[in-house]
Amino acid sequence: MVENRYCYYTTPSPGNSCGGSLFGSGSFSSPNYPYYYQDNSYCVWQIRASSDQNIYLRFTYLQLENCCSCDYIAVYDGPSVGSRFMGKVCNNSQTSFHSSSNYLTVLFRTDGSVVGRGFNAEFTSSLSSGFGRVDCSSDNMNIVISKSYLNSLGIDGNNLYLNDQYCRPDISYYNVVFNFPINTCGTVREFDHGRIVYTNALRAFNYNSGEITRQSLVRLNVNCRMEQDSFSQIIYEVDHRNNASISGSGRFNTSMAFYTSSNFYYQVSQVPYLVRLNQDLYVQVSLRRGDSTLVVFLDTCVASPSPHDFQTRSYDLIRSGCRVDSTFYSYSSGTSPYARFRFKSFQFLRATDHVYIQCKVLICPASDNNSRCRRGCSRRAARELSSEHESETVVLGPIQLQKPVKKAEEAQQKTKA
Template sequence: MVLISLPETALSCGGNLNGSGSFYSPHYPNYYPDNSYCVWHISAPYDQRVFLTFLEVSLENCCHCDFIAVYDGSSTNSPLLGRVCFNGTMSSFHSSSRYMTVVFRSDSSVVARGFYATFSSSLPETSGKVDCSSDNMNIVIYSSYLHSMGYSGYDLYLNDQRCRPQVSSYQVVFSFPLDTCGTLRKFSNGSVIYTNDVRAFTSNHGEITRQGNFQLRVSCYMDQDTTVQIMYEAWENITSSITGTGRFNATMAFYTSGSFTSPVYSTPYVVALNQNLYVQVQLHRNDNSLVLFVENCVASPSPHDYATRFYELVRDGCRVDSTYFSYTSGDRNVAQFRFKAFKFLRSNPTVYLQCRVIVCKANDPNSRCSMTCRSRKTRSLHSADEESTTLVLGPIQLKGTEKAAEEESPEKDVAEVKD
């Protein structure tokens, strides 16, 4: 369970919010009451937008019963930006104007811990943007915005002054690996946050200057299956932000043996019943400060439907299939396991595998990765450090119903990987 320190000024149920801050469901982090109905009206300064992020969502397992609705305007009559339900991961919304309305509603049945959200004022997209992947940060600042502030692209630099941008007549672009240019990294509420600053040299001509201390703070929130980037403008006071979205990159692949040295590439992966299948999940970014843990793994005869017909290998970190064996237990930056091949009765012999893998901070005894198996009865409701990357691997094609030999030649194994 992630405990978030709540500011005393945050409202418990509805109200008017301005600028930047946070709000949460009634009684959070304890259970919200039945029949809750809360409305928050959020506004940003003139010519700016509202950027809203839900850091934690734990609602009843029913989207029509308990939900959060986000409206693009000053009332519930405004266009609906979207709904957040029980299975919502870290979700973000941008308004098209300076107003946004958020409604939280619960029915009279099951309750849960609720939600915690933050909001900020955001500069329009015409000013700039930032995109992040597992490996790189790309910052684009438009020249028209810089000129309105009295600066040129040639004035800009990052925390490491040797990192300078590419400058054109209409935009300024910084593009660099996440672990360079003075980028800082920290862990917060289950996210890995990378931060840097765009700064500017002030004019050294004359005795006075009317230029402020220009600074754009750029942050990438790497939250398992989602990356949210925030770049906010810091003069004397931080009042606005520029935001973007991306993905946390990971791959899942078959290997020829338990040594996990030789991946297989072709498709389909032709195997025999009861043959050992070896799977490895790995982050694109090799970061020893992060570890992986297999939370759920489900097989299906369809790559698009894992609810109608499915077979569980792992549930809540606990082994369900007797042939499943994990080589790692949330203590490495790769996840490796094996299981024996099977087929679904009364269907074609093709099988697909979908796994949800959690990313945690290494050496954290309180992280989900350190808890390993926990039953559904004792499991706490979904929290910010339990979001997961979902990966699909397949197809696996059976070559016969005969029992496989104890050890088949691994050189015959072939596979397809789908991210």
């Protein structure tokens, strides 16, 4: 039997007014947030930035009816709902947008049944990426600012520095570049809604001598939000002419390696790693730069005979933190800046002797006892946006089965006899 769902919309009552005009940077939310929104809501927000800027929109919380044609958010790249459609936001869908102009329109519509807690969204004024960018990993921060943009502010690239005044840029014909280890140059790490954010400030000094000045000092606040996606972007939130912020996103660097025993002291350097059937294999996934304030949680590990395809022919060792393979054993997961486990080697039927392992890990603040990393096995397919954490996927291999040496030697002896 096929279940049909119907969405009933009625004209919103005057008492259910919402939406409005927004400018620059800020936040907005569904009616009555964080409590349940009402049936038959129809809200339109028009977001506007300065004429030379774009808009970056990000949903920080989302809980709607589990029916994308009933309760949803629609985002349009322009000043009205007649502008180019960018996407629909409902549970487990796209949650960030970047406009191509200085206008963005957001529509929130609900039907006549079933409600949720709604949404919260943040919007930020953003200059074109042609003016610069910031890229981050768990190892490095890379800030690139175009000299033409600095010239428009009356800034000489040679006068720029970071929170640490001794951190200075490299200057090319077109750009001014800061490239440095992310835990240096005065970078501060913060936690925001379960995510890790690295902040710094790019400053410029003037030529005046002395200890004081009555001129406005230039300061660009730099943010790197460690996201699940690997894209990067640059965002300028302008408070006044000589004060702005730059935001970007990055990914943590993780590594995975075999070890010879359960004490995880000696790392296997052999490639490919030659093993016997049913041999205990010891694996560690860790942040390349150890950090005691973060923990690594082993979410999913999948084996495949190919390093490029973990869908067609795959075998689960662990999924959503739940053990699938009977020989899988976890030594550490969700409590340290590394995850350790073991399993017994095997081979794929109708395939080569090679086996590759792909693991997805989550990275959470060690201080958050309610994070996904602390909850262990979870068979829920969907999670609220607010409970997500940074994720990394790493591949290890190949593992290759050793040839049965003893049987081969016995065969040779029989041949000689």
